[in-house]
Amino acid sequence: MINTAGIDVGSGAVKVTVFRTDGAGEETLLGQVSTRIRRREIAKVVDETFDAAAEAAGVDEIHYIGTTGEGGEVPFATGHFYGMTTHARGALYLTPGIGAVLDVGALHTRAVAMDSHGRVKDYKMTSQCASGSGQFLENIARYLGVSHDEIGQLSMQSTKPEKVSSICAVLAETDVINMVSRGITTSDILRGVHESMAERFVRLLRSLSFDGAVFVSGGLASDTGMLAALRDTLDKKKDVARMEVVTHESAIFAGSIGAALWGAYRYRKLSQRGVAWTAASKVA
Amino acid sequence: MTCVIGIDLGSTTTKAVILDGNGDVLGRGITNSRSNYDLAAAVAKTEAFINARFGLIEQQVQATETAEAVYLLRRAFVMEQLLHQLRRLEHLLLEEVDKSAPRHLVAPFREAIEEICRRITVEEETRFRAPPVLRSDFFRDAVGSAFMRIAEQIGDPAGVSFDRLIGVYDKCIIRVENEPMDLDFRDHIGDALSRVSNPRLADAVEFAVAYDLTPAATVGTGYGRARLPFPKEQIRSEILCHGLGAHAMFPGTRTVLDIGGQDTKAIQVDAEGIVTGFQMNDRCAAGCGRYLGYIADEMNLGLHELGPLAELSKRAVKINSTCTVFAGAELRERLSLGEKREDILAGLHRAIVIRAMSLLARSGGVDNEFTFTGGVAKNPAAVRAIRELVHENYGERTLNISPESIYTGALGAALFANRMVA
Numbered sequence: 001m002i003n004t005a006g007i008d009v010g011s012g013a014v015k016v017t018v019f020r021t022d023g024a025g026e027e028t029l030l031g032q033v034s035t036r037i038r039r040r041e042i043a044k045v046v047d048e049t050f051d052a053a054a055e056a057a058g059v060d061e062i063h064y065i066g067t068t069g070e071g072g073e074v075p076f077a078t079g080h081f082y083g084m085t086t087h088a089r090g091a092l093y094l095t096p097g098i099g100a101v102l103d104v105g106a107l108h109t110r111a112v113a114m115d116s117h118g119r120v121k122d123y124k125m126t127s128q129c130a131s132g133s134g135q136f137l138e139n140i141a142r143y144l145g146v147s148h149d150e151i152g153q154l155s156m157q158s159t160k161p162e163k164v165s166s167i168c169a170v171l172a173e174t175d176v177i178n179m180v181s182r183g184i185t186t187s188d189i190l191r192g193v194h195e196s197m198a199e200r201f202v203r204l205l206r207s208l209s210f211d212g213a214v215f216v217s218g219g220l221a222s223d224t225g226m227l228a229a230l231r232d233t234l235d236k237k238k239d240v241a242r243m244e245v246v247t248h249e250s251a252i253f254a255g256s257i258g259a260a261l262w263g264a265y266r267y268r269k270l271s272q273r274g275v276a277w278t279a280a281s282k283v284a
Numbered sequence: 285m286t287c288v289i290g291i292d293l294g295s296t297t298t299k300a301v302i303l304d305g306n307g308d309v310l311g312r313g314i315t316n317s318r319s320n321y322d323l324a325a326a327v328a329k330t331e332a333f334i335n336a337r338f339g340l341i342e343q344q345v346q347a348t349e350t351a352e353a354v355y356l357l358r359r360a361f362v363m364e365q366l367l368h369q370l371r372r373l374e375h376l377l378l379e380e381v382d383k384s385a386p387r388h389l390v391a392p393f394r395e396a397i398e399e400i401c402r403r404i405t406v407e408e409e410t411r412f413r414a415p416p417v418l419r420s421d422f423f424r425d426a427v428g429s430a431f432m433r434i435a436e437q438i439g440d441p442a443g444v445s446f447d448r449l450i451g452v453y454d455k456c457i458i459r460v461e462n463e464p465m466d467l468d469f470r471d472h473i474g475d476a477l478s479r480v481s482n483p484r485l486a487d488a489v490e491f492a493v494a495y496d497l498t499p500a501a502t503v504g505t506g507y508g509r510a511r512l513p514f515p516k517e518q519i520r521s522e523i524l525c526h527g528l529g530a531h532a533m534f535p536g537t538r539t540v541l542d543i544g545g546q547d548t549k550a551i552q553v554d555a556e557g558i559v560t561g562f563q564m565n566d567r568c569a570a571g572c573g574r575y576l577g578y579i580a581d582e583m584n585l586g587l588h589e590l591g592p593l594a595e596l597s598k599r600a601v602k603i604n605s606t607c608t609v610f611a612g613a614e615l616r617e618r619l620s621l622g623e624k625r626e627d628i629l630a631g632l633h634r635a636i637v638i639r640a641m642s643l644l645a646r647s648g649g650v651d652n653e654f655t656f657t658g659g660v661a662k663n664p665a666a667v668r669a670i671r672e673l674v675h676e677n678y679g680e681r682t683l684n685i686s687p688e689s690i691y692t693g694a695l696g697a698a699l700f701a702n703r704m705v706a
Contacts, residue, residue, distance in 0.1 A: 039583075107609065
C-alpha cells in the first residue's frame with residue numbers, strides 16, 4: 001500500500017491531491033486542497049498547499065510526489081509529468097468513458113484527445129497570446145467588481161450578450177470600461193466574454209478527433225456560465241457531430257489527481273523503495 | 285479671471301490643463317480613468333483647479349514663506365482627501381460585510397476591516413510627518429497596496445481569510461471610485477491648514493478660495509473623447525493635440541513619440557506643430573504603457589517604482605513573451621527561478637521600447653528634435669532604453685522630455701480651446 005501526492009502548479013492556483021493505492025490497484029482519494037496564488041510567492045503557496053493536503057489526507061508519509069503544470073521546480077518532488085498526460089488521467093478517474101479533456105487554465109487552454117486508458121492521442125493548445133484566457137476573464141470580472149464564484153450565475157442571466165471584439169486580453173479591459181459606460185449590464189458583458197472564449201475552445205476541439213464526451217478541467221470548469229456558453233456554441237455548429245460536455249466538482253484537481261495516479265504507477269514500475277516525504281521532513 | 289481647459293481622457297489616466305488668457309499654464313490635474321468617463325473628467329478638472337489655487341497661494345506668500353511651507357500644505361491637503369475617501373471605503377466595506385458575509389463571520393470580519401482601515405490611517409499620519417516618498421497619488425494605488433499587505437498579515441485562513449478580505453475590497457474600491465465625492469479645494473483646505481498649523485498661510489488660502497476662475501472654453505481629446513459630454517467642435521484628435529502640445533513645450537520638435545496607456549503613437553510635425561504623418565500600434569497592449577502597468581500590478585509595485593528598480597540592473601534579461609499577460613507569467617517564473625527583479629524589469633522595459641522603435645521607423649524615422657511624451661516618459665528605465673536605441677539607429681538626436689510630458693495631450697487640447705476664445 002503506497003501513498004502518492006500530485007502537485008499541479010498552475011498560473012492561477014496550486015492544487016494538491018493525495019491518493020492511497022493498495023496492492024490490488026484500488027485507488028482511494030485521501031485529501032485534496034487548492035490555493036489561489038494571488039501574486040504571492042509560488043514556492044510558499046506550494047509549501048502551504050502541500051502541507052494542508054497531507055494533513056487533510058491524514059498521512060504521515062508519502063512515497064511518491066509527482067508534479068505537473070509549472071511545478072517542475074518544486075524541490076521536494078520525486079518526479080514531473082506533462083500536463084496533457086495528467087489531465088487526461090485525472091479526468092478519466094473523475095468521469096470514466098470520456099474521450100477528450102479541455103483544460104481551461106489561467107493562461108493556456110489545451111484540448112487533449114485520449115484513448116480509453118487515458119493515454120494521450122493528440123492535443124492542441126491556444127497560441128502564445130492571452131486573448132480569451134482564464135486570466136482575461138478574471139481581469140474583466142475584477143474590473144466589474146464581480147467575485148470569482150459569481151461569474152457563472154451572472155453570465156447565465158444575460159439576455160443580450162455583448163460581443164467582445166477586442167483581441168488583446170489586457171486592452172479588452174478598456175473595452176469593458178466602454179461597455180459599462182454605455183450602460184451594458186454585467187451579465188451581458190460576462191456572457192459576451194464567455195461566448196468569445198467558447199468560440200476559441202470549439203476551434204480547438206474541432207481540430208481533434210475522438211470518441212466520447214469532452215471533460216472540462218482546470219480552474220474554469222466550475223464556471224457554469226462558461227460551460228453553458230460552450231454547450232450553446234457547440235449546439236449551433238451544425239457541421240460537427242454533437243459533442244457532450246461534462247465536468248466534475250473536483251475538475252480543478254484533474255491535473256493533480258493525474259500526477260498522483262501516474263506517480264503511483266511509476267513508483268510501482270520502478271519498484272522504488274522508501275518514502276519521499278514524512279511528516280517530520282519534506283525531503284527524505 | 286477667465287481661463288480655458290483642455291482634457292485628455294486617456295485609457296489609464298485622465299489629465300486636465302488650465303490655461304490663462306495668455307496661454308500660460310495655471311494648473312494641471314490628473315486622475316485614474318475609471319468606468320465612468322464623465323466622473324474621471326470631472327475629477328481631473330477638480331484636481332487641476334486645486335493645483336491652480338495652490339499656485340495662487342504660492343504667488344501670494346512668495347515674499348514671506350518658503351516653497352516648502354506651501355508644499356507641506358499641499359501634502360496635508362492630499363492626505364485629507366485620502367482619509368476622506370478611506371472613511372467612505374470603510375463604510376462601504378462594512379456595509380458589504382453585513383450584507384454578504386456568512387452570519388458567523390460578520391463580527392470578526394467587521395473587526396478585521398476596522399483594524400485594516402485603522403492601520404492605514406495610522407500609516408498615513410506617520411507618512412505625513414516623515415520626509416516625502418514618491419508614490420502614486422491615486423487613491424486606488426495608495427490604499428490598495430496597503431490593504432493587501434495588512435490583509436495578508438491579519439487574514440486568518442480558517443475564518444476571515446485573505447481571499448475574503450480582498451474579495452470585498454475589490455467590490456468596494458470600484459464603488460468609492462465611481463461615486464462623486466467632495467474632494468474640492470474648499471472641502472479640505474480648512475482641515476489641511478489646521479493640520480500644518482501655519483497661520484501665516486491663512487490669508488493666502490482665503491485669497492485662493494475666493495479667487496474667481498471662470499472657464500471660457502473646454503476642449504477634449506484622448507481615447508475616450510467621444511464619450512465626453514462636449515459638442516463635436518470641442519473635440520480634437522489625440523494626434524493633433526499631442527503634436528501641438530509637444531510643439532508648445534519644445535518648439536524645435538519634429539518627431540514625437542507618445543507612449544500612452546493603451547496606444548503608442550509616432551508623430552511627425554512641421555515647424556508650426558502641424559502633423560505631417562503618424563503611426564499607431566495595433567490593438568495589443570505589448571508596447572504600450574499598459575504593459576508596464578500590468579507588470580507593476582503583477583509585482584505589487586506602484587507604476588512609478590518600476591523604472592527606478594529597473595535602473596539598478598547590470599544585465600537585462602531577454603524577455604521571450606510578446607503578449608503582456610504571458611510576459612507577466614514569464615516574470616513570475618523567472619522570479620521563482622531566482623533571477624533578479626531588476627534584470628527582468630530592465631528586459632521588460634527594453635521590450636516595449638523595441639516595439640515603439642518599429643513604429644517610429646514606419647512613421648518616417650526620428651528627426652531632430654525628438655520629443656518623448658506620455659506617461660511612460662516619466663519612467664527613467666524606458667527613457668534610457670529609448671536614448672540608447674535612438675542613438676544606435678539614427679545617430680545623435682536631441683531628446684526632449686518634460687516632467688509635465690504626461691500632460692502633452694491635455695495641453696494641446698487647451699491650446700485649441702484658447703484659439704476658440706481668441
